[in-house]
Amino acid sequence: MNAQAPSTPPAAAPSAPTPSAPPVPTIRRRLAALVYESVLLFGVVFISGYLFGTLTQQRNGLTHHNLLTLWVALVVGAYFVWCWTRGGQTLPMKTWRLRLVAVQTGRPPKPARALARYLAAWLWFLPPLALHPLLHLPVPATLLATLAWFALWAAAARLDPARQFPHDRLAGTRIVAVEAR
Structure with a gap:
């Protein structure tokens, strides 16, 4: 009879190092990118408004103003969704080395998630403007309420454990820092 030595459990395979989560950029850096984004959006809105006015032969700013508002919101939304789904960055985000990623995958968001983020981002401005x-x-009171709401919305990122703005939390996205090349 052969006596078998007590079997030893197989050695555990060395676990692959878990990739660390990309660093979260500071709120100041994200707000600086937002300021740059607003400058760039001025051109996008101007050109889309000019195109709308030309195509509709608009002679007065109040003519078709509701349709113009919808048109500009669609153009701006298309700009953001297109940029976010193709690499996760707009030009200002590239400049400030920021990237938008989906929380689950860590990759640029799919169009539906990017659209959800765009719509949720309107919460930066719409609540006080609706007042x-x-x-x-x-x-002046509306402007003051808008600035106060804007400051509260930005400060809400400090309360979030992942330091993300509320619209990112709602959309299932996050802004991460990109390493310098």
Whole structure:
């Protein structure tokens, strides 16, 4: 009879190092990119408004103003969704070395998630601006309410464990820092 030595459990395979999560950029850096984005968007909105006015032969700024608002929102939304789904960056995000990724995959978001983020990002401005017609606030009070809401929205990222803005949390996305090449 052969006596068998007690079997020893196989050695555990060395675990592959888990990739560390990309660093979260500072709120100041993300807001700086937002300022740059607004400058760039001025051109996008200007050109789309000019195109709309030319195609509709608009002679007065109040003619078709609701349709113009919708048109500009669609053009800006198309710009963001296109940029975010193709690499996760707009030009200002590239400049400030930021990237938008889906939380689950760590890759640029799919179009539906990018669209959800675009729509959720309107929460930066719409709530206080909605107070203007609802409460008949004067313009300075509306501006003050908008600035206060903007500051609260930005400060909310400090309360988030991942340091993300509320619209990113709602859309299932996050902004990460990109390593310098």
